[in-house]
Amino acid sequence: MLQSKRQIKESNIIDAAERIFSSVGFKNAKMDDIAVEAGITKVTLYSYMHSKENLYMSITYKALQLLNDEYYLTIDKFKNKSGADCVVALAKTFMDFCESNYLYSEALLEYYAIIRSTSRGEDNSKLSDAMKESISFMKLQNIHNLPFKLTIQEMQRGLDDGSIHPSLDPAIQTIYGWASIIGYVKVISASGQNATPFLKIEPAILKEHHLRTVKHVLTSGVSTT
Numbered sequence: 001m002l003q004s005k006r007q008i009k010e011s012n013i014i015d016a017a018e019r020i021f022s023s024v025g026f027k028n029a030k031m032d033d034i035a036v037e038a039g040i041t042k043v044t045l046y047s048y049m050h051s052k053e054n055l056y057m058s059i060t061y062k063a064l065q066l067l068n069d070e071y072y073l074t075i076d077k078f079k080n081k082s083g084a085d086c087v088v089a090l091a092k093t094f095m096d097f098c099e100s101n102y103l104y105s106e107a108l109l110e111y112y113a114i115i116r117s118t119s120r121g122e123d124n125s126k127l128s129d130a131m132k133e134s135i136s137f138m139k140l141q142n143i144h145n146l147p148f149k150l151t152i153q154e155m156q157r158g159l160d161d162g163s164i165h166p167s168l169d170p171a172i173q174t175i176y177g178w179a180s181i182i183g184y185v186k187v188i189s190a191s192g193q194n195a196t197p198f199l200k201i202e203p204a205i206l207k208e209h210h211l212r213t214v215k216h217v218l219t220s221g222v223s224t225t
Contacts, residue, residue, distance in 0.1 A: 006048075013038045013048055014062060017055050022103045026056055053128060057136035060111045063104035064143060067097050071150045083158025084218045090151050091177060091214050095207055098185045105185050111140060148174055158218065165221030177214060184210060 016038035020029045031052055035045040049055040074093045078086035098105035118126045131137055151174045158164030188203055216222075 009040075010048055010058070013040070013045060013055070014058055018059055018103055021056070021059070026052075031055075050133065051130035053130040054134040054136055056107065057111070057131075057134045057140060059103070060107040061136045061140050061143075063101065063107050064111075064140060064146075066101075066104070067094070067108070068143065068146050068150075070097055071147055075150060075154065078154075082163035083154050083156070083161050084163035084215065086154040087151060087158060087164070087177075087218060088211055088215050090154060091181060092207075092211055094147070094178075094181060095184065095210075099188055099203075102188070105188075109182065109185065111144070115141075115144065148178065151177070164218045167221040168218070173217070180213075181210065 013034070017029075017034050020034050020037055024033075029052065031045055032042055034055070035042040038045065049058065070093050071090060074089050075086060078089050081089075114127075114131075118124070124132055148171075152170045155164060155168070155170035155174060159166060159168070159170065184203075184206055187206075
């Protein structure tokens with residue numbers, strides 16, 4: 001499907017904003033600089049994105065769409081493997097995605113923090129006026145549970161095929177697994193391209209250990225000590 005002129009313009013604006021946000025961060029980014037980077041006037045920028053918050057939510061929406069696409073690719077790749085193998089692969093998919101997209105990982109973590117603090121986005125009193133009016137924020141709420149739903153789906157498949165221990169609850173284990181990955185994601189997203197060992201342990205070693213732990217918990221029903 002061919003993109004409309006508006007879609008192309010919006011895509012160019014988002015790409016320009018990603019470069020600015022990656023360089024100076026959301027708080028320090030100025031709409032003037034984003035407009036210059038996109039080769040448009042600030043008036044044109046606001047006519048498309050309305051606010052810096054909506055622009056950041058547009059980036060977050062793009063990030064979540066890409067992550068969901070990666071999840072679907074992983075599920076398709078592991079459809080003939082066990083459910084447990086697919087769940088481990090999904091955990092790796094999320095970690096790989098965050099490693100390769102520092103801005104996206106930060107944006108997603110900030111979005112989910114907003115959702116938790118606003119009762120899943122329903123408590124508008126804690127949202128800024130710009131966020132209340134953000135179309136991208138509204139669109140995000142329609143798809144933000146998909147990574148969890150897909151993981152729960154594969155957890156259930158693992159229970160059905162016997163590769164996942166019957167004592168595990170798919171929803172609880174999915175949320176627990178997501179939460180356990182967040183610490184790793186925060187470490188690498190804070191470091192960005194300059195990721196360094198944490199307490200002399202390389203990030204790759206932490207990642208490998210985490211994935212082994214996920215597999216152990218899934219198959220045995222018992223966490224490692």
